[in-house]
Amino acid sequence: MKPFRALVLMSIFAGIANAKTIEVKMLNNGVDGMMVFEPAFVKADIGDTIKFVMTDPAHASSSVFTPEGAKTWAGEVNQEVTTIVDKEGVYIYECLPHAPLAMIGVIQAGGAPNLDKAMKFATTYSKKFAANGERLDKYLAMAGANATTKAGYKAGSSSGPKDGAKRKKKRKKRG
Numbered sequence: 001m002k003p004f005r006a007l008v009l010m011s012i013f014a015g016i017a018n019a020k021t022i023e024v025k026m027l028n029n030g031v032d033g034m035m036v037f038e039p040a041f042v043k044a045d046i047g048d049t050i051k052f053v054m055t056d057p058a059h060a061s062s063s064v065f066t067p068e069g070a071k072t073w074a075g076e077v078n079q080e081v082t083t084i085v086d087k088e089g090v091y092i093y094e095c096l097p098h099a100p101l102a103m104i105g106v107i108q109a110g111g112a113p114n115l116d117k118a119m120k121f122a123t124t125y126s127k128k129f130a131a132n133g134e135r136l137d138k139y140l141a142m143a144g145a146n147a148t149t150k151a152g153y154k155a156g157s158s159s160g161p162k163d164g165a166k167r168k169k170k171r172k173k174r175g
Helices: 002-018 096-101 115-128 135-144 159-174
Strands: 021-030 033-038 041-044 049-054 062-065 081-084 089-094 104-109
Touching: 021 041, 033 096, 041 135, 062 115, 089 096, 089 115, 089 135, 104 135, 115 135
Parallel strands: 021 049, 041 104
Antiparallel strands: 021 033, 049 081, 062 089, 089 104
């Protein structure tokens, strides 16, 4: 029994030792334009720490969609926030003061078994964007590029881009 306990403890500590900290900057201007997280898409491992760094003032980071049972976070304006990615799947987060400008980001931890649910959430959530409406579709497509969903299809080549294109057309028709 003792060798088994030792093996379990070694496995736990090995996972902790391999965990990394990934910094995400909160910016007024970046690669994807104004009011962005950079990087906006993060591929992480379960157990990694995501640190949202105050680079420019008046930003915050709060989760708006997480895998079922995952830890959520809600940072205050002008404060750094950290979270540990504790469940496999897709996480979507926003800067509340700049959410209408689509200051959002996506974390993929492990695979993306909840990508279908994330995309369904995005259909409704993205209606609040006044500008940069394509960002969330773009970041979710990045999450799906190498993942297989619970439905069993290759996410990046199936409903992801098609759904995103439909939302983009609807936004253009609205004005």
